[in-house]
Amino acid sequence: MEMNSIQVPLTKAEIKERKRSESQKKRSELRKNIAKNKMIYLMIAPGLLYLFIYKYIPMFGMIIAFQDYKPYLGIAGSEWVGLEHFKRLFTSSDFWMILKNTLVLFALQILIYFPIPIILSLMLNELRKEYYKKTIQTMIYLPHFMSWVVVVSISYVLLTLDGGIINGLLKNFGLKEINFLLDSSWFRPMYILQIIWREAGWGTIIFLAAIASVDPQLYEAAKMDGANRFRQMWHITLPAIKSVIIILLILKIGDVLELGFEHVYLLLNSTNRHVAEIFDTYVYVAGLRQGQFSYATAVGLFKGVVGLILVVFANWLAKKNGEEGIY
């Protein structure tokens, strides 16, 4: 570290030269590495091929966002319209509403949902009886395997004013009935609670795996130093899984505009549209149902770009703070 102090500033040309030789060195290192581990690289090949065929070739289709795409004319035959579809999106009277709704639901996911699996797995980790732990785990994994249709239907049956159990209970206790399904202020709580109910248990898997890899000696040492359960959790477990948390958080941020079309679409109705309409549901009606592929693609592309920017930003932020990041 002290070496820095005596370093002479480099000229631009020197920097360039140094960078080039560095990258050359890297490249030849990569080659050596490949030659050494060729079987491993060979095993990667099918995966790369898969990515190429199913992820990269379809990207080519994105150019229809700049066309007035007609399926029977194909990409080659369709007319170019430039940024027309993007203009239409940005000038649509609903654009800001949709953007806001999308961001609010995203914030709810990050702030409320995201920490829950972590807390849950910390709590599960504290359970010393394997039997209890396994039972609870199984129980909280189960909802993940239900489709959104089922989850939303169950909520409907519980919450409806026409003989729903919850409103029945409220009435029995002499309280006022609550119109959960048609009152727009209940949309967001319902949305996030359903996600927590369905996904929180499943989300613990990866954190429990991270916790399991913590060196037990650390705990022993901490115990020697007189740390109680909570202290051990705070000073050992949490720091140990910090990098996993950050990586998952960055990945989650990448999904910023992917809030689960099916889920929102099922909850969406005439009274809550002003808080529930998101890009996915908007595209479904304005784009796909009416066969406006170009427009739908343009909206999808916009979503993707916003997601990408956020991931890059989050990753940069993580690295700046001395974390590993995802690349």
Place this chain on the structure above:
Amino acid sequence: MGNWRKRVSALFLMLAVFVLMVACSDEDSASKDEASGEEKGKPKITIMTKLHTAEVPDEKLLKLLEEKANVELEIEWVPDNNYADKLNTAFSTGTFAQAVTMGQDQVDQFKGAIRDGQFWEIGAYFDEFENLSKLKEEVVQNTMVDGKVYSLYQGRPLSRQGMIYRKDWADNLGLEAPKNVEEFYEMARAFTEDDPDGNGKDDTIGVTDRGDLIYGLFKTLASWHATPNNWGEKDGELLPEFMFPEYMESMNFVKDLRDNHYMNQDFPVTSKEDQQAMFKNGTAGIYVGAIVDILGLYNDAIELNPDLEYDVHTEVAGPSGEFTIWANPGYNNEILFPKSAIKTEEELKDILAFFDLMMTPEFSNLVQWGVEGEHYTVEDGFAVIDEDQDKIQREVFAYNMLGIGEPETNGRYESLHNYEPRQKAEELILINNNHLIHDPSITLDSETYVRDGERLQEIINDATYNYMLGEIDEAGFEKQVEKWKSEGGSKIIEEFNASR
């Protein structure tokens, strides 16, 4: 170094060959199929159509059809509720079947493609086919695009809307079938408040409705109030229904029903199944919708309550004292013939010949009623349907989608029902015919409507629900109408009027 490159490229090559092999073998088997079809001299016909039941139907009728018509049939059943998506996907990937079912709104969306020549114009061939030439001129006209015929229609009665209600409850309370909307309201009130089932508990409501402004309560009630059917004329100009005072009156009517708890509170998010369940299990006493559904409802309901009695009714007069009811264009679905799937005129004629056959009495009875003696019997020239509704649903119902025309043109039996109210429904449909409100926009054109119509309609649907739920007032509703106008509605009005 060159070594690993060679190896990798060899691997890629291998994979490529493998992929090709798989692809080719698929092709092989496909062409083999075709070949074997040709050997037997059977044309192969592919059809994509809507499925209204939960399960794909039994193949018994399909086999019979293939045998009798001497064709090879491949039917792609697509559930009705995601049919629109499937249409668009099939279109964009060029995987259309040779004959494709579309609803009227879906044809609207494909108008651009129709104009661009993506579908066969079939009007010119009608003369060559004895039965197709019999299709009703006035209905065919409703299906035309720019004065040309692109589709075969599946006829249906112009209006099957009306109410089904608990006759036993009405009798208990000494009520008659409502003659006008006030009496309808009174019945809803009495069914809610006067303990119609006599169990001493406050456990009934008047009306049950679902989140469907068209086939549920709202549109039928609105047409009782003399609201135009989608579009109406005011001062010589065509305007959408929601700009008429009758629309507001109808919303107020439903709002009153809901505010007084005479109908289910969550109706905007109630599914058809839940709505029907409420009616069948004795929670609600009035169901507004297609009156022919009474048989299915009754069969389920008597399993829960053998003493229950239903009746059907349509003639409910509006405030003006006159009874009016909205009409569909005389068909519910059309069958179109995409050029991407039918390459030659010869092929097209083969397919038209098949549908011509479907319009003969023999085949139209087969796809509508099933096998005589097994699914129905004939009495006095009427088809009497087997009582086993489940079996009909499983084996016959879906194939209705292959029928062309209507009884007058295809010569199939009208039905005769042992359950008397069901039979009465048939008679009421005929009475409805004399009180129809037609939709004047059916044959009109608007580019904006095709592009944005569905999204714009969403604004109005939302406003309608919000008004009925009391979330917005009249001024709020007007504001939404203004929004509709400014986002393309004005253009639609202009374009529709210009195309008259």
